[in-house]
Amino acid sequence: MLKWLFNVLQLINHGMTPSFLDEVREVTKQFFALPMEEKQKYSRDAESADGIEGYGNDKILSEKQILNGTERLHITLNPEQRKLKFWPENPKVFRDILNDYTIKLSMVIEIILTAIARSLDLEDNCFLDQYGKEGKMNAGFNYYPKCPRPDLVIGIEEHTDAAAITFLLQDNEVEGLQFQKDNQWFKVPIIPEALLVIVGDQAEIMSNGIFKSPVHRVVTNSERERISLAVFCLPGFNEEIGPIDRLVDESRPRLYKKVKNYVSIYLEYFKQRKRPIEAVKI
């Protein structure tokens, strides 16, 4: 049984040992601790499909945004779509550990999408079918340095995720992630052995709004740096997604259009500081 709170859950029986999760955190920390020239070997470049893959800082999208020093590394995990030039070779075990993590998460996403279907009394495959055989897993490694003015500087501005489901591995010591509910922000407690499962916009669309992708943000910390690893599970870009037929009826009319490649719509709206899901509402 899935126990959602604010459309987020802390998953503990995921088949990965606490020491394996610590190894994933450790290689993340080691990568960000490398000298800048070393990290820049994996810099984003213009030729990457959406300009997101690779290492870099946050892009400044509006005048109000304050430089936050956050560093990120985005990598496509699916074996057939990998661009190894963005996969760090330092620390030495980085690629092996990330490969193991990919294999394990590909099993967990199937289980979660099936469990979501069952929780709504639907056929097991209805979310999985929309996720499709070409479902993509994109990893986003985040590094938030110590920040002298956490009152002024945000680590990640409030947003929802474009994915169907996000798996978030949080830092095992430093908090920072917060979810919004009823205009208040709530901290996510750290459970080191847990993976945080977050409903993304595309699960909101498929479930015809029964699930809602929660707004979240990351605050900075003046004492401690923080890392996290988000894996975004995205339906294949050629896959059309939309509300599952059995979730549409007279009492619950269709709320969202059918859509392909939601990520590109998401990025466009995000840049304009509009909530992306509005783009596909009927």
Ligand SMILES: O=C(O)CCC(=O)C(=O)O
């Ligand atoms: O760093 C975190 O805890 C959350 C990161 C996040 O929300 C994201 O990458 O979309």
Ligand SMILES: [Fe+2]
């Ligand atoms: Fe997020």
